[in-house]
Amino acid sequence: MxxxxxxxxxxxxxxxxxxxxxxxxxFVRSESGRALDVEAPGGQLLxxxxxxxxxxxxxxxxxARKAASGWAGATAYLKGQILYRAAEMxxxxxxxxxxxxxxxxxxxxAAKAEVSQAxxxxxxxxxxxxxxxxxxxxxxxxxxxxxxxSVTEPMGVVAYVAGEKRPLLDLVSGIAPIVVGGxxxxxxxxxxxxxxxxxxxxxxxxxxxxPGVINLLCGLREELLxxxxxxxxxxxxxxxxxxxxxxxxxxxxxxxxxxxxxxxxVNEKENEDPYRILDTVExxxxxxxxxx
Amino acid sequence: MSTSxxxxxxxxxxxxxxxxxxxxxxxxxxxxxxxxKSSKVEGLKLALSMVDLTTLEGAxxxxxxxQLCTKAxxxxxxxxxxxxxxxxxxYPTMVRVAxxxxxxxxxxxxxxxxxxxxxxxxLTVKLEDTRYAVGxxxxxxxxxxxxxxxxxxxxxxxxxxxxEVKKACGEAHLKVILETGELGTLDRVRLASDxxxxxxxxxxxxxxxKIQPAATPEVVLVMxxxxxxxxxxxxxxxxxxxxxxxxxxxAALNLLVMVREVLGPDWLNPDLFRIGASKLPNDILMQxxxxxxxxxxxxxxxxxx
Numbered sequence: 001m002x003x004x005x006x007x008x009x010x011x012x013x014x015x016x017x018x019x020x021x022x023x024x025x026x027f028v029r030s031e032s033g034r035a036l037d038v039e040a041p042g043g044q045l046l047x048x049x050x051x052x053x054x055x056x057x058x059x060x061x062x063x064a065r066k067a068a069s070g071w072a073g074a075t076a077y078l079k080g081q082i083l084y085r086a087a088e089m090x091x092x093x094x095x096x097x098x099x100x101x102x103x104x105x106x107x108x109x110a111a112k113a114e115v116s117q118a119x120x121x122x123x124x125x126x127x128x129x130x131x132x133x134x135x136x137x138x139x140x141x142x143x144x145x146x147x148x149x150s151v152t153e154p155m156g157v158v159a160y161v162a163g164e165k166r167p168l169l170d171l172v173s174g175i176a177p178i179v180v181g182g183x184x185x186x187x188x189x190x191x192x193x194x195x196x197x198x199x200x201x202x203x204x205x206x207x208x209x210x211p212g213v214i215n216l217l218c219g220l221r222e223e224l225l226x227x228x229x230x231x232x233x234x235x236x237x238x239x240x241x242x243x244x245x246x247x248x249x250x251x252x253x254x255x256x257x258x259x260x261x262x263x264x265x266v267n268e269k270e271n272e273d274p275y276r277i278l279d280t281v282e283x284x285x286x287x288x289x290x291x292x
Numbered sequence: 293m294s295t296s297x298x299x300x301x302x303x304x305x306x307x308x309x310x311x312x313x314x315x316x317x318x319x320x321x322x323x324x325x326x327x328x329k330s331s332k333v334e335g336l337k338l339a340l341s342m343v344d345l346t347t348l349e350g351a352x353x354x355x356x357x358x359q360l361c362t363k364a365x366x367x368x369x370x371x372x373x374x375x376x377x378x379x380x381x382x383y384p385t386m387v388r389v390a391x392x393x394x395x396x397x398x399x400x401x402x403x404x405x406x407x408x409x410x411x412x413x414x415l416t417v418k419l420e421d422t423r424y425a426v427g428x429x430x431x432x433x434x435x436x437x438x439x440x441x442x443x444x445x446x447x448x449x450x451x452x453x454x455x456e457v458k459k460a461c462g463e464a465h466l467k468v469i470l471e472t473g474e475l476g477t478l479d480r481v482r483l484a485s486d487x488x489x490x491x492x493x494x495x496x497x498x499x500x501x502k503i504q505p506a507a508t509p510e511v512v513l514v515m516x517x518x519x520x521x522x523x524x525x526x527x528x529x530x531x532x533x534x535x536x537x538x539x540x541x542x543a544a545l546n547l548l549v550m551v552r553e554v555l556g557p558d559w560l561n562p563d564l565f566r567i568g569a570s571k572l573p574n575d576i577l578m579q580x581x582x583x584x585x586x587x588x589x590x591x592x593x594x595x596x597x
Contacts, residue, residue, distance in 0.1 A: 058588055061588075065590075065591070227588070230586075230587040230588070231587065231588045231590070232587055232588060232589045232590040232592075232593060233588065233589065233590025233591065233592070234590075253587075256587060257590070257593075
């Protein structure tokens with residue numbers, strides 16, 4: 001073979017991607033140096049993804065916390081613009097995503113549908129960014145001379161454990177409502193879905209999200225879930241799938257710092273639902289005295 | 293002036309060259325020490341007892357200084373097994389407030405003086421500054437050297453100034469801030485350390501905290517070696533105080549490792565080793581709480597000063 005890797009025809013070596021996680025705006029390997037094999041449904045090796053350690057999760061919490069106040073203070077307009085940009089970037093890479101989804105077992109039709117839905121979902125939540133406050137906030141009638149109103153506030157650092165059934169959509173449908181509410185998020189993807197998640201990292205990283213607002217990890221659910229539920233600097237845990245035992249364990253650990261806990265069933269109909277934003281925002285009510 | 297003039301005549305101030313590559317390698321090697329579980333808890337408590345809790349802002353008010361002093365005494369509510377910090381470090385005008393607030397505790401009050409942080413004032417002003425702080429009740433004086441004079445090569449003047457300030461301190465301990473971020477090379481850090489110790493410093497201190505880089509591990513190691521050589525030559529034990537940019541527990545433990553390796557266990561106490569910091573205690577407390585409870589902590593549960 002000649003120096004530039006071509007000989008005669010267009011034969012060349014495949015350059016395969018090593019999937020890295022997204023923490024604090026940087027693409028990183030696990031600090032533990034561990035990796036997991038990802039296999040296609042037929043059993044052949046597709047590649048390797050990182051196996052996040054508990055330390056990786058803690059690093060992600062630190063990065064997320066650093067980004068939290070800035071993102072919470074960003075204008076609704078800006079948050080909507082950035083989410084919309086994510087949709088644009090995903091649209092531009094739609095065919096690549098379809099290939100990735102097919103490689104992990106989706107039919108061509110299912111892959112295409114999933115990518116389209118993910119793009120539409122980002123646009124949908126981008127639209128809600130300057131509207132959900134009007135829907136969930138209120139001016140409340142009270143019997144005293146007070147102007148009484150309720151507004152939403154982001155919870156802060158949210159951990160999100162994505163399911164595996166719909167590799168791309170489960171992740172996007174979790175991230176979008178969380179960040180549009182002004183929260184920062186740390187996600188965990190597992191097994192084959194990890195590949196789609198790490199691809200999505202490249203989309204999100206070019207969508208003007210400030211570093212640390214979205215952090216994507218992949219690894220083993222049973223290894224990281226305990227840490228995600230007990231960490232005192234995490235304000236909410238959204239869990240997709242999981243059996244009753246797992247949910248009970250999470251609920252107990254979440255009680256340590258009164259972390260909000262939301263177990264979510266995978267439900268395709270519920271993807272486009274403004275109430276998913278309400279899950280990870282608090283309602284703050286203010287009593288303001290008015291002239292008596 | 294007579295003693296100090298003699299001092300600058302007596303000392304040739306020979307540069308003691310520093311092997312930069314060697315220093316970097318040793319720093320890297322020492323940083324790989326892993327300290328876990330009960331050793332970590334003991335190390336962190338020791339580090340807490342060595343902290344000079346510092347507030348040096350133009351916006352300092354008596355209320356803020358009192359708040360800091362309260363924190364110095366009660367680092368974290370609900371824990372009775374924690375040491376108090378070694379000292380509170382403030383500007384001279386806040387010394388009286390801090391002394392009041394810390395009455396009845398063993399915590400010392402340190403004051404920065406001599407036209408901190410630049411040192412760009414005549415000697416008479418610096419001495420007056422020092423005498424004022426001592427008069428207000430400061431146990432310790434943190435002075436800055438004249439980096440301009442030092443970089444110009446006027447080492448005698450730097451030494452004389454330190455000796456004069458030492459006299460003005462009287463009973464108070466003198467810490468000499470080299471402001472290593474402005475010295476440029478490790479060779480100069482070493483030379484400035486030697487000058488400060490010869491001229492009468494009780495402690496040598498890396499930085500004011502106003503300039504970056506501040507207490508890098510390399511700089512700390514060079515200064516520790518200077519202290520070690522000085523001890524072998526004269527038998528006097530000089531203290532060390534890294535300050536500036538030391539914000540997490542891991543960095544603090546690394547410092548303890550360096551002290552232990554270069555100077556030995558004698559230096560592992562607040563009389564000979566201090567850490568100047570404002571944010572460090574909270575990070576150490578978070579680590580200690582993690583060891584106690586088994587779960588990782590968040591900043592919401594620790595006091596802001």
